[in-house]
Every structure is written in C-alpha cells, then in structure tokens.
Amino acid sequence: MIRKIQLILILNLLSFQILAQDSPTSFGERISFNSEILNEEREIWIYTTEYYDFSEDSYPVLYLLDAETQFGHITAMVDYLSAALRIPELIIVGIPNIDRVRDFTPIHSFEGLDGKVDSTLFMNSGGGDNFLSFLREELIPFVDKNYRTQPYRILEGHSLGGMFTTYTLQKEPELFQASITISPAFYGKNTQTLSKFSERIRHLELKSKMFLSIGSEPRLQPGLDSLIYILSSVSSDSLEWDYRKYLDDDHASVVHISTHDGLRYIFKDWWIDLNDPSNLPSYKEIQKHFKQL
Numbered sequence: 001m002i003r004k005i006q007l008i009l010i011l012n013l014l015s016f017q018i019l020a021q022d023s024p025t026s027f028g029e030r031i032s033f034n035s036e037i038l039n040e041e042r043e044i045w046i047y048t049t050e051y052y053d054f055s056e057d058s059y060p061v062l063y064l065l066d067a068e069t070q071f072g073h074i075t076a077m078v079d080y081l082s083a084a085l086r087i088p089e090l091i092i093v094g095i096p097n098i099d100r101v102r103d104f105t106p107i108h109s110f111e112g113l114d115g116k117v118d119s120t121l122f123m124n125s126g127g128g129d130n131f132l133s134f135l136r137e138e139l140i141p142f143v144d145k146n147y148r149t150q151p152y153r154i155l156e157g158h159s160l161g162g163m164f165t166t167y168t169l170q171k172e173p174e175l176f177q178a179s180i181t182i183s184p185a186f187y188g189k190n191t192q193t194l195s196k197f198s199e200r201i202r203h204l205e206l207k208s209k210m211f212l213s214i215g216s217e218p219r220l221q222p223g224l225d226s227l228i229y230i231l232s233s234v235s236s237d238s239l240e241w242d243y244r245k246y247l248d249d250d251h252a253s254v255v256h257i258s259t260h261d262g263l264r265y266i267f268k269d270w271w272i273d274l275n276d277p278s279n280l281p282s283y284k285e286i287q288k289h290f291k292q293l
Contacts, residue, residue, distance in 0.1 A: 037134045044251035045094035047075045059091045060152040065161035067094030074259055087267040093143055102162035103131035106167050111188030113219050156180040158255050167193045170200045179211040180262035182255055186223030198230045204238035211262035212243045
C-alpha cells in the first residue's frame with residue numbers, strides 16, 4: 001500500500017486521474033479442490049489486485065458467500081474503492097454454492113420464514129457447523145498457504161448467508177476480524193442461534209467489527225430487530241458495530257450499497273486526504289498513519 005501511495009504522490013497526488021482511467025477488473029482464478037469435511041468437490045474464485053504480481057505486499061482477505069451472484073460487482077467495487085484510497089487492496093475469496101440451505105443453516109428445521117413447513121426445500125438444512133469447519137480447517141489454511149494474506153479476514157453474507165455470518169461470530173469469534181451481514185434470514189429453529197449471541201460477544205478476546213444492513217424487507221425485519229436489540233443491550237469493548245436500513249432497496253439490490261458502506265465502515269480510519277495541495281502529509285506521516293492502523 002505504501003508503494004502505491006508513493007506512485008500516486010509521484011503523479012502529483014492527483015488521485016482522480018487514476019479513477020478516471022479504465023482499470024481492468026480481473027475475475028481471478030477458479031480453483032477446485034476436494035473437501036474431506038464436506039465430502040465433495042468445491043470451487044472457489046480468487047480475486048487479487050492488479051498489482052499483486054508486481055509487489056511483495058500482503059493483503060486482508062474478504063470471504064464472500066454466494067459468489068455466483070455477488071463476485072462480479074463486489075470485485076469491481078473493491079478495485080474502485082482501493083484506487084480511491086478509501087480501503088486497502090483486498091484479496092477476495094468467492095465461495096459459490098452447492099447447497100446454500102444446507103451450508104448456511106446451523107440447525108435442521110423444516111420451518112420457513114412464514115412458519116410454513118417445507119420438507120423439500122429444507123430437507124438438507126442444518127449443515128452450518130460442517131461448513132464452518134470447512135472454512136476454518138480447509139479453505140482459510142489453503143488461502144493463507146497459497147496467497148500473501150494478512151491476518152485480517154472479513155466474512156460477508158446475504159440472507160441465509162447473513163444468518164451464517166452472525167452464527168460464525170457467535171461460534172468462532174476469532175476466525176474473522178470483521179463481518180458484513182446483509183438482510184439476515186432467521187427462521188424456524190435457527191432463530192435459536194441468537195439466544196447464545198449476547199453471552200458470547202460479552203467475552204470476545206479480540207476486537208471485531210460488524211456491519212449490519214437491510215432493505216425494505218418487512219418479512220426479515222423482526223429477526224434483524226432482535227439482533228440489533230441484543231447488540232444494543234450488551235456492553236462490549238471488543239465489538240464495534242453499525243446498522244443501516246436502505247428504504248429504497250429490496251432484498252436483491254441492497255447487497256451492493258451494503259457492501260460499499262460496510263467496507264467503508266470497517267476501514268473508516270484508512271483514508272488520507274491527498275486532495276488539498278496546501279496541506280499534504282509527508283511520506284513519514286503516511287508511514288506512521290498506516291503503521292498505527
């Protein structure tokens with residue numbers, strides 16, 4: 001990141017020139033490997049910055065659920081925000097689905113959001129612990145071994161994936177240092193995952209950030225309201241969180257703006273103002289800033 005800022009300073013610190021250029025966004029590598037935990041072949045999509053092969057830098061990692069629908073626009077957004085110096089450059093690990101109901105639900109339940117039983121849709125539900133073990137024991141070690149990663153991981157999930165990010169913070173609070181939870185879908189017996197959440201976050205050993213959001217979604221609002229109530233009722237110096245509601249967005253469109261605002265929130269201390277020529281920080285000041293971060 002320091003090398004990138006040096007380059008921008010050499011270019012008269014005109015960061016808008018970089019933004020005005022057409023910067024190609026790579027959709028990265030597609031990698032398949034056998035998961036012994038899930039007993040199936042899994043594919044992951046890896047996005048790295050265009051500078052990755054030309055530096056020795058290491059990067060925070062965003063683990064993105066529902067990659068088949070979210071990977072394209074999220075990689076483009078990260079590319080743009082990092083060029084604007086609003087967030088650091090990231091490695092993005094996209095995880096496409098095989099059975100999202102199975103993987104994102106910790107508790108087996110046939111009951112849906114409206115209380116209706118659907119034994120077909122929810123037949124395989126309850127595999128959340130296995131999927132979490134897959135992340136902890138197979139995927140994250142694979143990524144850390146094969147890519148230059150920093151020990152700072154973000155988990156992003158939408159809908160059922162949003163419920164899974166909440167469960168992950170409760171179950172494995174030190175696995176990810178931040179999360180973006182969008183329109184979490186708590187339903188049936190899986191609402192029980194919230195019961196242990198408050199006690200768990202009281203005793204977090206490491207600092208963590210959590211960004212929560214929802215669109216105009218009355219069916220999902222009660223579950224998120226319960227989570228917000230828990231967060232508001234618990235005093236924790238280790239968990240920092242923020243909540244946004246986007247009335248102009250629905251369940252599908254809310255993902256994009258939530259990711260934008262979530263990354264900006266997580267890295268809110270990252271930005272340095274390079275737009276005022278009369279008050280530019282020195283190179284040593286820039287180094288000190290990022291060393292403190």
